[in-house]
Amino acid sequence: MSRGAERIIRIPFLGREVRLRAVWPVSAFTLLDMIITLILLGILAGSLAWRYYTPDFSGQARQQAARAALAGGYSRLKLATASYAVDNGDLPAALQDLSPDYMNATVPMGDYTVVYIQGANQVTLEIYPGMATSGAPLATRTFDWP
Missing domain, CATH: 3.30.1300 (Pantoate--beta-alanine Ligase; Chain: A,domain 2)
Known part of the structure; x- marks a missing residue:
């Protein structure tokens, strides 16, 4: 993952100006984000699928x-x-x-x-x-x- 573009933010604080360096990532989702998303979708599908796939007794x-x-x-x-x-x-x-x-x-x-x-x-x-x-x-x- 690249570090992204740096940007300096100036905030007035107690009469002085504070400089903060912020890094915004340029890349999209990481592999960990996708795995967590797939796990959450699997849990959601598993909790709703029983309504459609249970046999009718x-x-x-x-x-x-x-x-x-x-x-x-x-x-x-x-x-x-x-x-x-x-x-x-x-x-x-x-x-x-x-x-x-x-x-x-x-x-x-x-x-x-x-x-x-x-x-x-x-x-x-x-x-x-x-x-x-x-x-x-x-x-x-x-x-x-x-």
């Missing part, structure tokens, strides 16, 4: 939550069937036999709603988001019943 979390609601709905149906059998001495002939004392056909479970649909010797559980029971279900399971 929210879809997997929604699927797991729907599966958990499906398992909860299945357990609730089995418990209602067992309670009906203990109270009445026989298995219910239809899902309507379980309503309203043991279980309803539409059951809210947290962020989801479980809908029970009876077929011939089968029951289908459908999971819907929120309280709405229209549109396509998030998850469906059919099993033999009773």
Whole structure:
């Protein structure tokens, strides 16, 4: 690095004039300045990049939550069937036999709603988001019943 151009500055100080010699560098950035700048830019990019490059696990979390609601709905149906059998001495002939004392056909479970649909010797559980029971279900399971 060259020493640059010298310049003499005269400043009046306590009634006398003081001469200061100042050196202004002529060259631009040094290697150390560039390294520090690159390190700071790397820290800034690293702190902001996670917003754009992190994987989206929210879809997997929604699927797991729907599966958990499906398992909860299945357990609730089995418990209602067992309670009906203990109270009445026989298995219910239809899902309507379980309503309203043991279980309803539409059951809210947290962020989801479980809908029970009876077929011939089968029951289908459908999971819907929120309280709405229209549109396509998030998850469906059919099993033999009773």
